[in-house]
Amino acid sequence: MLTWPDTISAVRDSFRTAATGGIMQPAAAQVGMANGSLHLKAGGLLDPALLSVKANLRPDAARALGVILVFDPDQVTLRAVLDSADVTAYRTAATAVVAAGALGAKDGCSVAVLGTGRVAGGVLAAMPHDIAVGAFHVWGRDRDRAERLARTADRPVSIHVHDTPASAAAQADIVVTCTPSRSPLLSAADLREGTLVLAMGADSPGKRELAADxxxxxxxxxxxxxxxxxxxEVAFHPNASGNAALGELGSVITGAVALPGDAGRTRRVVFDSVGIAFVDTAMAALLLRTAQGRDLGTPFHFAPPPAVTEQ
Known part of the structure; x- marks a missing residue:
């Protein structure tokens, strides 16, 4: 049901809506377990009113799995149950594309993608829809998976596979990190001057892809x-939170916050993304509209509670 142009547009609009106060305040929590954790994210849009709650079970040694529940708070109904893995992969890749465009990506740029999972594949598929990419440079811990990703990427853009993160980053104007790493993959010395870094992987405690420098x-x-x-990533570099240039993507998209004049030329720009619930809600809204327009999906109805008879 999803196309990349529609997905990118929905994600971009959600950040614009957030910057203008059109969202419900998001909330996040985590429940620790002996072998992993349960991640919870909730948030919503005000017009039309829609609320989503995502629950992801993340075992330490296995793939995450979970669901997104989509509610209509005005009608007090549960509208949909969605596979969170699908929605998260699409919205994360689209967020990287939206951030690249808002933060100064130029046509003909070279892009390094660190990772070989669904988000990495999504970035390879989505970015050329919004930016004229000159070449992709891919790295993954498993060289065979990286080679397979490069072969199966259905984009008319050359894709080069590298043996190290530094080798891929050295070729790139934009670096997208989308791995589950818990230790830095890149230092400042690995990056070109003025590189745009889209840090998409560090979305839970302990995950980290960038060195402090x-x-x-x-x-x-x-x-x-x-x-x-x-x-x-900022959690590992507390002084960064005092940076006067620190701002939110939605404010950059709306023009409320402007990047410094040297950003994108000589000064590095880092987009730190942890994944926000209102973007999940925007994805759910897009899926609902598309499903209804095509008469797709499996309808479900909860039986009403029995009437209470006064004695």
């Missing part, structure tokens, strides 16, 4: 300022 002198933009200080 990558953030030290950078212009930092976040999807959610408060959240990145707890679970994003």
């Amino acid at each position: 990558v953030l030290a002198d950078a212009v930092i933009v976040a999807d959610d300022l408060e959240a990145v200080t707890r679970v994003g």
Whole structure:
């Protein structure tokens, strides 16, 4: 049901809506377990009113799984149950594309993608819809998976596979990190001057892809300022939160916040993303509209409670 142009547009609009006060206040929580954790994210849009709650079970040694529940708070109904893995992969890749465009990506740019999962594949598929990419440079811990990703990417853009993160980043104007790493993959010395870094992987405590010196002198933009200080890359570099240039992506998109004049030329820009619930809600709204227009989906109805008879 999803196309990349529609998905990118929905994600971009959700950040614009957030910047103008059109969302419900998002909330996030985590429940620790002996072998992993349960991640919860809730939030919504005000017009039309729609609320989503995502529950992701993340075992330490297995793939995450979960659902997104979509509610109509005005009608007090449950509208949909969605697979969170699908929605998260699409919205994360689209968020990277939206951030790249808002933060100065130029046509003909070279893009390094670190990771070989669904988000990495989504970035390879989505970015050429919005930006004229000159070449992709891919790295993954498993070289065979990286080679397979490059072969199966259905884009008319050359894709080169590298043996190290540094080798891929050295070729790139934009670096997209989308791995589950818990230790830095890149330092400042690995990056070109003025590189745009889209840090998409550090979305829960302990996950980290960038060394502190990558953030030290950078212009930092976040999807959610408060959240990145707890679970994003900024959490590992507390001084970055005092950077006067720190701002949110929605404010950059609307023009309320402008990047410094040297950003994108000589000064590094880092987008720190942890994933925000209102973007999930916007994706759910897009899916609902599309499903209804095509008469798709499996209808479900909960039986009403029995009437209470007064004695």
